[in-house]
Amino acid sequence: MLWLWPFAVTFVVSGFGMAGSLLGRDELVTWDMVNRSTGQILATLQNVDAVHGTYYLLMHMWVGIFGDSVVSMRLPTVLAVSAAASVVGLIGNRLFGYRAGILAGLLFAFVPAVSRYGQEARSYALVVLAVALATLLLLRVLDKPSGLWRWAAYSLALTFVGLLHLIALSVVLAHACMLAAHARQNRSLWWKSALALMAVGACVTPVALLGRSQVQRQLWWVPKPGGWDLLSLLHDVCASTLCAGALIALALFARSPRRAPLFLCGAWALLPAVLVWAASQGAVSYYRQVYVLFTLPAWVLLAGAGLARVCRSWKATAALLAALAVLALPDQKQMRQPFEHDVPVPLDYAAAAEVIASGYRPGDAVIYDRANTWKLDGGVQYYLPSDLKMRDVFLARTPAEINELYPLQCSVPVQCLKDERRIWLVTQGTDFPFNALDPGESMALQSRYTVSMSRPVTGMTVSLLVRGGGRDSRQKS
Template sequence: MVISAQLPLPREEFQASAADGPARGRALLRLGPFVLALVLGGHGLTGTLLGRDELVTWDMVGRDTGRILATLGNVDAVHGTYYLLMHGWVELFGDSVLSLRLPSLLAVAVTASVVALLGERLFGYRAGILAGFLFALVPAVSRYGQEARSYALVLLAVALATLLLLRALDRPRSLWRWAGYALALVCTGFLHLIALSVVLAHVCLLVARGRGERALWWKSGLALAAVGACVTPLALLGRSQAGRQLYWVPAPDGWALLSLPGGLFASVVCAGALLALALLAPSEHRAALLLCGTWALLPPALVWAASHGEVSYFRGVYVLFTLPAWALLAGSGLASARRSWKAAAALLVALAVVTLPDQRQMRQPLEHDAPVPLDYAAAAKVIERLHRAGDAVVYDRADTWKLDGGVQYYLPRDLRLRDVFLARTPAEIDDLYAVQCAVPERCLGDERRVWLVTQGTDLAFNAIDPAQAGALRSRYVLSRSTPLTGMTVSLLERGGGR
């Protein structure tokens, strides 16, 4: 891949390539990548248990709008737009695993079509459709197309904003086109602030294209200023909450940056293949290479550099929105290297085959909680099978994120157990974390049996807060213990005469 900085760049470069596709192929360009991404992402969509982050989504979207807004003032404001959208979705379609994940699946499928349209404009019809198929084949695309979080929608917002920028450059005097571009960027920022680093790539293209064009300069500047004004309040609020939410993310070293592609693509093989194809992208499409190259490389570099202060933001999923750029470059390289449609199709099939183990790994039942999997569904089945009316429950909340929510999600909705040491739920205090009894002895009831759900395989009383363990020991003895993947479900019964 060669990026030339020669100026000026002709405006006709994108427009000419946009007309290359034959009329009979337009449906394939739009629908082919969409269908492939939909089929791949849809396979095994409900087979994987909800992960910790998805359980946060379920918790948040189950609150009313006022409670969601109140919670965002305390924590997780950067995901607020997604929660509000999903709240409306769940009101209409329920909170099943299928319902929670379907918006993400649809988002990656539409993104595959947008990538194909971008590729057509930037590199020609052939490169566009190959880019769309390559994007759909990336294991990370299926992985986050099957997760009830905002990242798939961020992919769509970034790709759409880039397409709208190219449309605005077609007619830089059109205020409506710049307004559409600005709106797409605002949506991007509201879904995930870090994704706005794609503006670096957009600015590089604007600088390359805008020499001597006053209309382009002031209208693009006005659009970006409007975006900045809209997202600044959210950025300030999110920055104030970042330390609390990202305290666990380590500051990255140089190796973390070099090893990013394997995690970004969710496949070392796929990452290597697309990077190799990207290097074959022809140099004559200078503006297109400038846009895609800076889109692929600058955001990760910026996030890496910004992660050496008080808070680290360096996670592969946070720069997932760079995948379309790599697919576009790889599609261009493949179109240039393989003039025959059959040869290109054979390479796509080969890529699908060699990445099949990674695709299978993405669909393992506990993959969304890797590398510390917790089998919430198995725990819920143990309790459902053996519970009796009047049973209570204690959840290990000392160092465990959403262990209670995971088990509660997979329990039948009509099976209600008193949460012994729960003083106030997260929804009641507009937060993500529950408040537990300050004096555990006072919270014990007269239940004869208490289920104890803990992380790991330690003895039941050793796995929870010592004060809670002491209170339980004073009245209950361990009756049975069932070890499961990543957790243990124990049954405590009243001791004799107590």
């Protein structure tokens, strides 16, 4: 079956080693959000991350059924990229024929970025699936423009795209080009497509307005892209120089008796990225390679068509696919490194949690460095045993309590200290642990505690503070 082989191969490739890398900071945000109540999630979205709200709500239901293990958190995205590969195969069959379709689906499976984001508990894999599905439904609409249910299905899929990630709606530019080209023969497409897009716009406008009000807060750190960023787009989207080069080379051989297939794939591959790049030249940059990951299916569709044309026999095709898979192995291996989801600042939350768990005694408390890093506390808490509970000394209110992503710290640290004899201190880096803290917190601690033990792990240091004495110890173990 056309859809089965791409699904199965993508599931095996992207599912392999899915629990091997630690949860990244963004995944820890997902974990935090989905473990809140529905009311708390909706309240938080009023303040931050509205553009990811649909994903959080879907994952909230998933985690409620299947739990929040690493495999459970990442399985939906593995399934999403696998389903996307099937949809790519179906689109390829419609545009270029059966052989090109199945080859496009298989090529999609071997792209390292598919494994990278197929193994991440964020919305981007679902966005790729939603865009591919919307494009397939658009082709069905063009087969029979009078079909009301086809228009409804297309509008629903496109709405889902916008609710998952607003930037992905830039694919509408490619869809509009395709609709306009067909409207020359069928003028009813003008008003039908206008009604469909207006319905989509009405559904996503509330999220767009809310997201717009939060954009400075969420994207302030994204740099403005230059010309080279646009030229190197496919390299960044594939997460592999080799795969990008192979897709471009094969795409150059793509041919079709009709202009429409090449026109659609070309517009899908290029126009959204150019639009996002141009929009990022203003006060806010929206240009990150993962935000335009949904253009990847267009590239593999062209490459699949090119491969079907270059290699006439299945034996030659299989040999070429096997060679590409082998050559991509180093990049595939890189996608599964322990800290790949926290590049470029790796933090070994699991090792830090193990240090604490092995030395824990009832009554111990904990302090996390929240001045220098984000989600260090959540990362360590995720990997600690669920029954190991410690008072977070300088935590005034949790993010869930204030409907935010960040906690509220104690304003007068000395007043938040109680009579704990031992406190675990988790800081980023390997400097003397007190140096990583806010000056007020550092002074409060140094007046009552000394460092009994300090153990570095990748990216951070776990120290044990014991009550008594006013002199700082710099002992390492």
